[in-house]
Amino acid sequence: MTVNLPQLRAFLAVVDTGGFGAAADELGMSQSAVSHAVASLERELAAPLLIRSSPARATALGERLVPYARTALSAVRSLEAVAAEAAGALAGTVRLAATPTVCRGLVPGLLRHWRAGQPNVTVRVFEGDSAEIAAWLEDGTADAAVLVDPPPGTGVPLVEDRYRALLPRDHPLAGEAAVDVRDLEDDPFLVSPGGCETRLRELHRLAGARVTPTHRVRDLATLISMVQAGLGVTVLTEASRPLVPPDLVLLPVTPPASRRLALSGPRDRPWLPAVRVLAESAAARQWATEP
Known part of the structure; x- marks a missing residue:
């Protein structure tokens, strides 16, 4: 054979x-x-x-x-x-996996930076949820990934992605400098299931607030559209800002909280040389989650 x-x-x-x-x-x-x-x-x-x-x-x-x-x-x-x-002659293709919010808020800046510094390396991006990304990195579908809240010492830290309240512009709290999570208890609350919901529950626990989701919505664009339609409010991260339409506001929350984003190769296999170079290049500068 x-x-x-x-x-x-x-x-x-x-x-x-x-x-x-x-x-x-x-x-x-x-x-x-x-x-x-x-x-x-x-x-x-x-x-x-x-x-x-x-x-x-x-x-x-x-x-x-x-x-x-x-x-x-x-x-x-x-x-x-x-x-x-x-x-x-460093060249070739690196397959990078990331969540949709990270793809929109952080990845464009990374791609521009890498294209300028390593023009012979092509980075192809795959979107998935956190579980899919971990599986892709493990089975070789992806060569690298932007991980959310990885274990300490995993990958190269990129940014602290801070949590924000997403409200209609006519919401009573829309003009505040920051929103206390406890002040959202009386609003219908929308969440994305999975890791996002787990992190939001922890945020509410730290604030001493209750959270009873009215709707669980997997797709981020749908979640934002529901806030636009006045069906509730939610908490996203700064990486979501490029998706926020003008009739909504994204405001800091108290207590302040964030998630860690890190660039990593596979855990149990050697990283591709191009992945190592891209990671070192990314670690050498400060990143924001706005494009």
Whole structure:
């Protein structure tokens, strides 16, 4: 049995993009070449790996093979990167994962900074929630990630992203310099489930305030639209400011609280040389969560 890297790249590209056409665009090759590579891999393994539907998805066997394929390609990319670094030619692609708020508030500035300092390194951004990002970093889907409140000593610290109250501009507290979390107890309160809700509950606990969410909304844009519609208020972070429309205000909260953002490579594998260089470059300057 002979399995080669182009076969694995084509297989993973279809899994990740959900289609042969999108995978072809991702890899810079024809759709027929992608189909041929996947079909040849299936012949080598004597079993179907993909369900040809819309979107395309892995079979049960394909799902079992995905982490091994990622590990194999990650190892090869690391070898190529180390060789390029030794030759003094740092180049290639770094796949960076981050949450939607971080992608909008912090990542644009990072990308501009990296493009100026390392023009031969391409950074591709993937959005996901905190759990997805951790999984992508572990299985090799992402080479690096901006982590939220990672364990001490993890990655390179970037910024303290401070919490803010999001209110309609006509809210009675909208003209205040800061909003006490306890003063929001009588308003319908909106939250995003998962890590965000956990952090907001801790913020309310520190303030001695109650929190009983009226709605749990996963999508940040929907959450903001609901505040616009007068359905409630919420607490976001400074990284959300680029998304705030003019009829809403984002105000400091008391007691002051923040979350830590850090840039990290994988925990259990060597970082790509390009990731190390980008992390060192990011650590060398101060960052704000506004673009």
